[in-house]
Ligand SMILES: Nc1ncnc2c1ncn2[C@@H]1O[C@H](COP(=O)(O)OP(=O)(O)OP(=O)(O)O)[C@@H](O)[C@H]1O
């Protein structure tokens with residue numbers, strides 16, 4: 001099974017942001033996506049998840065060869081897709097507990113009996129423990145008043161409950177302290193087994209120490225302009241994006257990177 | 262001759278109501294004076310609000326008022342909600358009290374839960390004093406005057422000095438007559454150091470012709486007493502709802518008024534809190550959810566007449582379809598009321614562009630050593646929140662429902678009466694699914710839904726959060 005993004009063009013409010021993105025993620029694979037601010041990484045994440053503001057003008061998004069472009073976000077969840085938001089939204093008045101339970105029940109295979117409230121409490125307690133989260137989170141409103149790091153942890157908690165086949169993690173490492181980064185990264189590793197393919201959007205190499213990507217891609221102005229192995233992220237960290245941009249403009253291939261898509 | 266006196270609501274009708282209830286002549290005179298006010302008053306007195314009054318206009322002439330003694334079938338309407346073994350309850354079918362059950366324990370303590378006219382027969386002197394000194398004065402509002410002139414029933418609740426009630430006293434009205442309407446007066450009195458919880462519910466069966474339920478309520482919290490009043494309005498869409506409430510809070514007394522309004526075609530409500538004693542405390546909650554062509558016109562005023570008084574009112578509403586609401590609120594702090602704190606809020610969520618809501622808050626403050634704030638907003642449902650929830654697998658409808666139910670929570674969760682709080686969630690959710698539900702107790706709720714919505718308690722002090730002065 002694969003998540004395939006083919007020649008994807010997408011615009012927001014009439015402005016084209018994604019200008020032909022190609023990317024294939026297989027089960028069990030971890031891909032990192034890097035690129036300067038405003039290059040379109042979150043736009044890709046939102047478009048894949050089906051945000052109504054992001055219009056696909058051409059191209060395809062396939063899960064297991066089925067085009068999901070016309071599907072509403074909740075239907076994409078049923079296909080096994082998950083997005084950890086760069087900026088998780090807070091919703092006043094909705095308790096974390098009710099929300100997690102709804103998310104859990106809605107991501108389970110069709111026809112399976114939803115767990116009782118007590119069974120669910122056990123499930124969630126175990127995941128909380130894995131992420132070193134206090135269960136007092138459950139009695140708070142959804143993301144309301146959560147610190148930046150707490151929100152990111154809560155996103156991975158949701159991933160752990162929903163057990164997606166393909167996860168897009170949009171800067172889940174941003175705003176985490178050193179310990180939190182390790183805990184969250186370990187959480188990601190534990191949740192994503194050999195069945196999960198993930199796309200890790202990040203600006204920093206530090207998370208890649210814990211979550212090892214097999215592929216690193218660089219996005220620039222709405223396109224993936226470079227792909228390679230883990231060493232590409234190290235080169236980027238050393239030399240910055242102007243370096244890679246320079247290579248592209250001179251139509252040169254940067255040293256030590258193999259595969260280009 | 263003015264138009265109103267030509268209508269079916271005329272002096273002859275007034276006299277026949279008073280006579281059929283065998284009222285003493287002083288009460289007929291009180292009604293006649295109210296009738297004069299009713300004729301002369303405009304439907305909206307306050308020039309601040311007159312521009313909105315057309316949308317919420319009420320044509321009283323459409324309605325009939327005849328005595329209707331047909332038996333009302335409570336049993337079938339409340340199957341699954343009432344067992345028939347409840348005590349401390351009063352059931353009223355149309356204008357007639359059909360069942361009153363007060364436990365022996367409460368009766369022996371001198372607690373009253375009875376019809377207004379029974380109270381009048383038993384204690385004419387005391388009732389006369391209450392009527393003549395009433396808070397909902399005829400001259401203040403046309404529809405207060407209307408009820409004071411034409412009331413055809415009423416409820417009287419009193420808890421004597423020092424008596425503390427653990428459980429709510431409950432009054433349920435069921436309107437199911439095509440021939441009549443309900444015009445009622447309610448008196449709720451907590452004597453010194455008494456404690457009482459009163460639940461009032463209004464239902465109608467889907468009357469085939471237009472009817473109305475018009476009421477006044479007088480709530481009197483004597484020194485050191487504590488009254489929690491809750492009112493639930495679930496009338497059908499043929500019914501017009503009119504309400505006028507006055508709440509007087511004495512020294513170190515505490516009164517709350519929690520209202521949930523889901524029904525009626527037009528609903529007009531006026532609530533005035535009078536913080537008349539030092540250290541008095543009053544809190545109001547207005548929760549409403551409208552759809553179709555419903556029109557709600559609400560006003561709540563906090564009148565601080567004494568030092569160290571604390572008042573707050575929070576209104577929260579969600580509007581669907583082509584429904585409309587207006588919430589008017591005023592904080593008035595007189596010069597003598599120093600060290601008082603007051604807060605007024607109105608927040609509405611619009612689900613469709615065809616719905617409309619306005620909030621008109623104002624302040625009138627004559628003392629500088631006070632804290633008074635208001636906050637108001639009217640907003641569309643947040644698309645980003647909906648997307649977030651859908652990205653967690655919720656269908657568009659489930660996502661909307663979750664955001665809407667959540668929107669009520671910050672106010673709903675502060676309602677002090679558990680049964681109202683939990684029941685309100687159940688009924689609002691029912692309205693979302695376009696099914697009519699009724700107020701239930703915890704056991705019935707658990708039996709029906711299997712579990713209760715977990716509550717999030719925000720222990721925040723609203724006065725600390727909103728400290729802006731004026
Ligand atoms: N809803 C929107 N309305 C208008 N412009 C938008 C919207 N969403 C994205 N854009 C624009 O699209 C471009 C790409 O934004 P995007 O958020 O995808 O970048 P990014 O690569 O995730 O950046 P960062 O690293 O800062 O998170 C930006 O120029 C941004 O302003």
Ligand SMILES: [Mg+2]
Nearest residue numbers: 041042043086
């Ligand atoms: Mg981004």
